[in-house]
Amino acid sequence: MKQRINRKLGLISLIAIVATALGVTFFCYGLFQSRVKTDLRLFASLLKEAEIFRAEELNDSISDHELKALDPDELRITWVDRDGTVLFDNETDASALPNHRNRPEIAEAFAKGSGEITRRSDTFNLNTYYYAVLLEDGTVLRVSTQARNITSVFLSALPVIAIIALIILLCCILISHMLTTQLLRPIEEMVENIDGSNPRAAYKELEPFADKIRLQRENILASVKSRQDFTANVSHELKTPITSISGYAELIENRMVEGDSAIHIAKQIRHNANRLLSLVNDIIKLSELDHTELKRVFEPVDLYKVAGESIKDLEGTAISRNIILSLSGRPCTISGDPSQIREMVDNLLQNAIRYNKEGGKVEVTADTHKGHPHLVVKDNGIGIPKEHQDRIFERFYRVDKSRSRETGGTGLGLAIVKHIAEIHSGTIELKSAPGEGTEITISF
Numbered sequence: 001m002k003q004r005i006n007r008k009l010g011l012i013s014l015i016a017i018v019a020t021a022l023g024v025t026f027f028c029y030g031l032f033q034s035r036v037k038t039d040l041r042l043f044a045s046l047l048k049e050a051e052i053f054r055a056e057e058l059n060d061s062i063s064d065h066e067l068k069a070l071d072p073d074e075l076r077i078t079w080v081d082r083d084g085t086v087l088f089d090n091e092t093d094a095s096a097l098p099n100h101r102n103r104p105e106i107a108e109a110f111a112k113g114s115g116e117i118t119r120r121s122d123t124f125n126l127n128t129y130y131y132a133v134l135l136e137d138g139t140v141l142r143v144s145t146q147a148r149n150i151t152s153v154f155l156s157a158l159p160v161i162a163i164i165a166l167i168i169l170l171c172c173i174l175i176s177h178m179l180t181t182q183l184l185r186p187i188e189e190m191v192e193n194i195d196g197s198n199p200r201a202a203y204k205e206l207e208p209f210a211d212k213i214r215l216q217r218e219n220i221l222a223s224v225k226s227r228q229d230f231t232a233n234v235s236h237e238l239k240t241p242i243t244s245i246s247g248y249a250e251l252i253e254n255r256m257v258e259g260d261s262a263i264h265i266a267k268q269i270r271h272n273a274n275r276l277l278s279l280v281n282d283i284i285k286l287s288e289l290d291h292t293e294l295k296r297v298f299e300p301v302d303l304y305k306v307a308g309e310s311i312k313d314l315e316g317t318a319i320s321r322n323i324i325l326s327l328s329g330r331p332c333t334i335s336g337d338p339s340q341i342r343e344m345v346d347n348l349l350q351n352a353i354r355y356n357k358e359g360g361k362v363e364v365t366a367d368t369h370k371g372h373p374h375l376v377v378k379d380n381g382i383g384i385p386k387e388h389q390d391r392i393f394e395r396f397y398r399v400d401k402s403r404s405r406e407t408g409g410t411g412l413g414l415a416i417v418k419h420i421a422e423i424h425s426g427t428i429e430l431k432s433a434p435g436e437g438t439e440i441t442i443s444f
């Protein structure tokens with residue numbers, strides 16, 4: 001990054017230097033050119049006013065010889081007769097020169113009173129500026145001078161420009177290096193301290209970045225902790241039935257089981273094996289739900305129909321506990337995974353039966369309210385004390401451990417319900433009072 005900033009700043013300063021050098025050269029050259037032209041005009045008008053050139057012969061006040069002594073490189077003077085014949089030239093013998101009538105600046109002077117032109121000579125990097133003026137007697141006087149052209153001016157200034165550019169460039173590189181070091185130091189410090197509990201943003205603009213990192217770390221830590229807790233809980237939950245099964249197997253192995261107790265022990269082994277099975281099943285379901293990257297194919301699912309099927313399947317268990325199940329509402333369809341929705345309704349219904357009392361009631365309602373389908377499972381069972389209500393959706397959280405275990409609970413039922421509701425963008429509402437009952441509503 002440092003290198004990139006330095007390179008960019010270097011490039012920008014180089015462009016700025018070149019642009020400035022070019023701009024200044026063009027501007028100064030423009031001034032220089034107009035100065036040359038003004039001087040020529042001035043010379044011409046002075047010579048005209050002095051009336052040195054008159055009626056085909058030079059004025060007495062200045063001799064041909066004196067004019068010839070003028071350096072033609074500095075100022076060339078050409079006097080042209082009305083027909084274009086050159087009468088005088090301080091550079092070349094006038095008689096050797098061709099007719100000048102058609103020279104653009106002279107033709108213009110004959111026509112308009114004055115004319116000017118600049119001729120470029122690529123070979124010598126020089127420009128020749130001509131200015132011609134019509135005299136009182138109808139002859140034309142032309143003055144001209146040579147001056148360097150822009151390429152030549154620029155080329156001669158190039159070494160100076162290059163040295164200045166180099167100095168400025170070095171200064172820019174130095175300043176940009178200092179600036180980037182200064183600018184990046186707080187960011188580098190922030191990166192070094194990123195593992196700290198509260199990474200502080202080096203600049204106000206980086207605060208959202210620091211917040212995001214903070215949030216991500218909190219999430220990672222929370223997820224690691226919940227995974228560790230989950231693994232510990234799973235191991236603990238699996239250990240109990242396995243220990244029981246192993247103990248009973250040992251009794252049989254040592255021939256310590258006889259008669260009716262053999263049946264009792266077989267029952268215990270089956271009970272513990274079933275518990276293990278339920279646990280493993282619930283863990284598998286949860287891990288499937290945890291795979292958020294799995295593509296979910298949703299289809300229309302009628303909540304009322306699913307609730308009816310679930311009630312039918314659990315009716316036997318309910319009757320054995322003398323609990324009455326009822327269903328009300330009307331068909332209402334959501335978009336979802338049918339097996340997951342069934343799992344969710346089963347879990348809610350099982351809990352309503354499991355944590356109910358002799359002769360209790362469970363009412364299931366599937367309906368649509370203000371365009372939102374919802375499912376309500378209401379019982380008049382033992383209820384949940386206020387202080388536990390926030391936590392019962394956590395994995396392995398149980399209000400009464402022994403009651404849950406005795407009735408075949410794994411402590412994962414509501415965690416699965418919560419997960420499924422989230423996948424289906426459903427919200428859960430819990431109303432419960434100890435001794436009065438519990439009502440759980442899932443709205444989609």
Ligand code: ADP
Pocket residue numbers: 347351352354355379381382383384392393397398399400404405408409410411412413414415437438
């Ligand atoms: P479990 O397998 O133990 O039923 P859940 O996750 O389904 O696990 O429920 C967590 C705990 O919430 C239960 O152990 C129980 O204490 C409480 N609970 C759940 N549903 C009800 C209900 N309808 N009435 C009273 N308590 C409930």
